[in-house]
Amino acid sequence: MTILNGFTTDSTHALPLHVLDRDGFAAWNARQPAGVQAWLQHQQFTAAAGTAVLLPGDDGVAGAVLGVGDRADAYAYAHAPFALPAGSRWQLASELADADVANLQLGWGLGSYRFSRYRKPARLPAQLVATPAAEVRDVLAACLRVRDWVNTPTEDMGPQQLEDAARELAQAHGAELEAIVGDELLEQNFPTIHAVGRASHRAPRLIVLRWGQPDAPHLALVGKGVCFDTGGLDVKPADGMRNMKKDMGGAAHALALAGLVMAQQLPVRLTLVVPAVENSIGPEAFRPGEVITTRKGITVEIDNTDAEGRLILCDALAYACEDKPDTLLDFATLTGAARIALGPDLPALFANDDTLARQWLDAGDATRDPVWRMPLWRPYLRYLHSGIADLANAGSRMAGSVTAALYLERFVDEGQKWAHLDVYAWNDGDRPGRPAGGEALALRSAWAMLKARYGG
Known part of the structure; x- marks a missing residue:
């Protein structure tokens, strides 16, 4: 690039x-x-x-x-x-x-x-x-990295290559990088990440990057890294699967934002957590009706294997919360429902903290890189009811982006300031400055919000 x-x-x-x-x-x-x-x-x-x-x-x-x-x-x-x-x-x-x-x-x-x-x-x-100027250069670099990573076909951007991209950034900025790979995920209690990724010939992994001074405010970023999504045994139709190389768009956003935070020396202690998998079909594929006990101890019944992003994120979010960060942000190409509601250009923002949400909304207005706040309407948890487990990973077609966010919220500690961005990460057609393919959406506003929040 x-x-x-x-x-x-x-x-x-x-x-x-x-x-x-x-x-x-x-x-x-x-x-x-x-x-x-x-x-x-x-x-x-x-x-x-x-x-x-x-x-x-x-x-x-x-x-x-x-x-x-x-x-x-x-x-x-x-x-x-x-x-x-x-x-x-x-x-x-x-x-x-x-x-x-x-x-x-x-x-x-x-x-x-x-x-x-x-x-x-x-x-x-x-x-x-x-x-x-340096900030313009670094913001541009972050946006173009997202485009490049999302545009790259899965054969050249699988879980290992996503780890390689994270390692390259870590080395450039003096950060520490750890990868928990394959059956090590079970040994270290990341069962949902392992379950989603175990059918692929390319080992699933959890990528963790750490950077910054120990006494600085702690910022945690989490990104959904489904490098390709067949839908699993609840297989997607051909047109729904065609562009699923982009299902790691959340990871691309989180990783690029982490690179920007480090390049601009934002005064934070940064933790980046990326669960990286392929949701494949094979003898080891996880099945509808299975029950998985997650890292947090919450049991989840698999209603639909195509609702896999929230499964890998739930263990990653639980892990990120264990260090009690000041702010927790996650990015995910999570639901088609968000695109139906808001279209391709408006990422859906869910947040459990009004100040955090307002800061991101204001930054979106200032940078013309908008987000649109959606409700964490907790009565809709009824759509995730399971008869045999604490909750199901999917259910009704009603309010799909809301129920996905509510699912994730169950794995965020009470009192933890958290925002979730359901982002498309894609341009469907060519427009000036927006060629068809991968796109960074709300990355610039996320950076502006973090600068305002942490005095960068």
Whole structure:
């Protein structure tokens, strides 16, 4: 992955780039030569959001105007790298506030991205002459890591490769990494992680990263790492299974956020917990109707083997709570119900602490990287009733994202401040700055929330 794809420090032959919105276009246009005004009028260019136009000059192109909408939204600028000529160089010619420059650079980096591990991009993005500030660079790196990891097919992004990615980040930042693999999961009391992953030829594992000073506030991140989900014996239909390489999107978010926390030296003690499995079909596959005694001692009847994400998360959450963190966040591509309710762009936020939820909502508004709070409506626990165990892992189709969150909450200690993000981690189709495939959603707002929470 090339983090700074789309940027250059070489200003040779760079052309001026004017960044304007509709409100500022008229005054700028009035100051231009008559020929430029006529050209823009002929093009019917008004600096509408998501537009761009090349300006004529004696030797060809003399510059360009980028039309933007909400300047606080990094995606307002993300169309530029592929709206402007391939490989061309551009120097910012507009006076922008520092925050707008940061959003321009972040949007340019997001817009320049193409997943290129298996195929060269059809064309190069335009280049912005800039050296992004460290935070912009690190946020961009985190977002693009999520995209790369989610886009990578399971053959090259199984449980071992997810551990390798975590180990690479740990080594880069001086963190400790531990992996509990295969039957060691049973020996160390992680029965649900083992049950979900035992049918695969690739051993399930729990990946644990630790970083930071012992006396700092303790932040715990948990990410669902189902590297491929067949649905198990309750097998998915073909169209439902097609993109299940993305079912480790929660782990990708948690791991990328951990990397960002470490890179930016947020003053916390960090623990990252990622259960990594493949939910496969085979002689060792766990079965509907089985009862598993979880790490926390709660017995769970398997109603549906395709509700496996909450199974691996319940042991991981219980483990994370044992060290009593100040804040516990989990990320998971958990339910189709959340997508039906909120669509692909709005992750569903569940939280047992109003202050934590409000901080994330406010950060989402500020960064234009939103979340939408959903209720932990505890009467719906009745939908997880089991006749022979403490609860079932699934049940009714009613309120699917709510019942999934309620299931997870049973494994979070009372009094523990916790938020759960049900995230899609995917773009269904190409949009400027959002190519089809893996996507980081609410990662930037999670980072902004943590900075506000811990004074970074």
